[in-house]
Amino acid sequence: MSERPTEKPEFGPTRRGFLRASVAGGALVATGGAAFAQTPDPLITEVQPWARVFGDGIDATPYGMPIRFETDVIRRNVPWLTADVTSSINFTPIHALDGTITPAGCGFERHHSGAIELAKEDYRLMINGLVETPLVFTYADLERFPRESRVHFLECAANSGMEWAGAQLNGSQFTHGMVHNMEYTGIPLRLLLEEAGVKPEGKWILVEGADASSNGRSIPMEKALDDCLVAFKANGEALRKEHGYPVRLVVPGWEGNMWVKWLRRIEVGDMPWETREETSKYTDTMADGSARKWTWIMDAKSVVTSPSPQMPIKSGPGPVVITGLAWSGRGTITRVDVSMDGGKTWHEARLQPHSHDKALHRFYFDHVWDGSEMLLQSRATDSTGYVQPTKNALRAIRGLNSVYHNNGIQTWWVKSDGEAENVEVS
Numbered sequence: 001m002s003e004r005p006t007e008k009p010e011f012g013p014t015r016r017g018f019l020r021a022s023v024a025g026g027a028l029v030a031t032g033g034a035a036f037a038q039t040p041d042p043l044i045t046e047v048q049p050w051a052r053v054f055g056d057g058i059d060a061t062p063y064g065m066p067i068r069f070e071t072d073v074i075r076r077n078v079p080w081l082t083a084d085v086t087s088s089i090n091f092t093p094i095h096a097l098d099g100t101i102t103p104a105g106c107g108f109e110r111h112h113s114g115a116i117e118l119a120k121e122d123y124r125l126m127i128n129g130l131v132e133t134p135l136v137f138t139y140a141d142l143e144r145f146p147r148e149s150r151v152h153f154l155e156c157a158a159n160s161g162m163e164w165a166g167a168q169l170n171g172s173q174f175t176h177g178m179v180h181n182m183e184y185t186g187i188p189l190r191l192l193l194e195e196a197g198v199k200p201e202g203k204w205i206l207v208e209g210a211d212a213s214s215n216g217r218s219i220p221m222e223k224a225l226d227d228c229l230v231a232f233k234a235n236g237e238a239l240r241k242e243h244g245y246p247v248r249l250v251v252p253g254w255e256g257n258m259w260v261k262w263l264r265r266i267e268v269g270d271m272p273w274e275t276r277e278e279t280s281k282y283t284d285t286m287a288d289g290s291a292r293k294w295t296w297i298m299d300a301k302s303v304v305t306s307p308s309p310q311m312p313i314k315s316g317p318g319p320v321v322i323t324g325l326a327w328s329g330r331g332t333i334t335r336v337d338v339s340m341d342g343g344k345t346w347h348e349a350r351l352q353p354h355s356h357d358k359a360l361h362r363f364y365f366d367h368v369w370d371g372s373e374m375l376l377q378s379r380a381t382d383s384t385g386y387v388q389p390t391k392n393a394l395r396a397i398r399g400l401n402s403v404y405h406n407n408g409i410q411t412w413w414v415k416s417d418g419e420a421e422n423v424e425v426s
């Protein structure tokens with residue numbers, strides 16, 4: 001019997017040296033050398049348990065959930081904000097996501113009277129008021145109208161609202177997580193309004209939900225006929241219960257409160273209704289006591305999602321991917337700059353291509369970190385040329401009484417141990 005040479009890899013100094021030399025100009029530099037173990041690594045050299053068995057059968061997960069190692073990528077709330085279950089807010093784990101689409105299962109929720117369960121068979125949508133023919137649609141009726149699919153962000157007007165007086169919540173999930181971005185499939189609202197026939201005096205619509213709060217809002221006819229969708233799918237599947245199943249309104253670029261869930265009625269009128277949601281709420285009291293009203297559009301905003309307080313730099317000095325999100329209710333994002341010294345100097349980040357109008361954009365800035373402290377910021381510019389302001393610039397105009405529409409620049413203080421904290425620079 002002839003002796004055959006062993007096929008087991010050897011990790012003597014010579015071979016290691018060869019590996020090191022062969023990749024020195026490429027992968028080794030890019031990874032900071034972290035991938036090259038000094039001793040034989042059983043994860044490379046040994047056949048692992050998962051390679052010796054059959055995995056789960058395909059019918060084990062007819063509707064899949066994330067693997068158990070990812071169970072901390074979840075919506076979270078801030079206990080002092082949600083005193084009871086019927087007035088609830090939670091936050092998208094934006095610190096742990098990448099790309100731009102928010103998985104429905106972790107897209108934040110905001111309900112004024114809880115999330116209701118409404119079956120398609122029980123669903124009705126009424127259009128009444130200043131129309132030629134008042135109409136009631138069933139879910140099946142809606143499915144027969146021409147539909148479109150579009151990606152849009154939804155941001156609650158109160159996102160970052162707790163930060164008006166100063167840095168407060170420690171994590172991008174909590175400071176900026178009242179935003180999600182999904183691909184909606186729905187009927188242009190214009191088609192349904194045309195079906196009913198809007199009378200010439202019809203200049204506004206009132207939109208209401210089927211939940212107890214009804215969340216009524218007035219929307220000018222111009223916007224209703226422009227780009228609103230009566231949506232029944234998000235990210236390809238039926239809306240989740242908490243996002244308005246079976247039908248919600250999509251109002252691209254406008255504050256989340258107008259995106260009525262469980263949409264049940266659209267009334268056409270000749271003036272706004274002045275509902276609770278647009279008078280005592282979703283109106284800002286200025287420093288002099290006057291009210292700033294009808295602030296529908298979400299202005300350009302951005303945030304570094306990693307590194308951030310929930311995403312410290314664990315790998316020490318060397319290459320670090322600085323990444324975040326940027327969006328504008330007025331169009332697209334044309335540029336994002338990143339600062340590591342609290343806004344003194346700026347560096348243009350890489351914006352991911354194929355971004356959508358009034359949708360989240362992803363930016364990256366690849367940095368070789370020397371381990372010194374950073375005051376990390378991002379600053380978005382949108383397609384109208386508007387540049388995201390500092391928090392102090394906003395306060396100079398709007399005072400400190402506001403809750404809504406805080407789109408100021410966020411600062412993370414990244415310390416030399418890689419931990420990060422929510423701070424402000426003056």
Ligand SMILES: Nc1nc2c(c(=O)[nH]1)N[C@H]1C(S)=C(S)[C@@H](COP(=O)(O)O)O[C@H]1N2
Pocket residue numbers: 107108109110111112113154155156157180208209210211213214215242243244255256257258259260261262
């Ligand atoms: N019917 C109804 N629609 C509603 C609400 C509600 O409580 N009831 N909340 C509004 C608010 S304030 C926001 S920010 C968004 C939140 O949408 P989401 O829960 O899908 O994130 O829905 C809006 N639409």
Ligand SMILES: [Mo]
Pocket residue numbers: 110155156157158256257
């Ligand atoms: Mo909201």
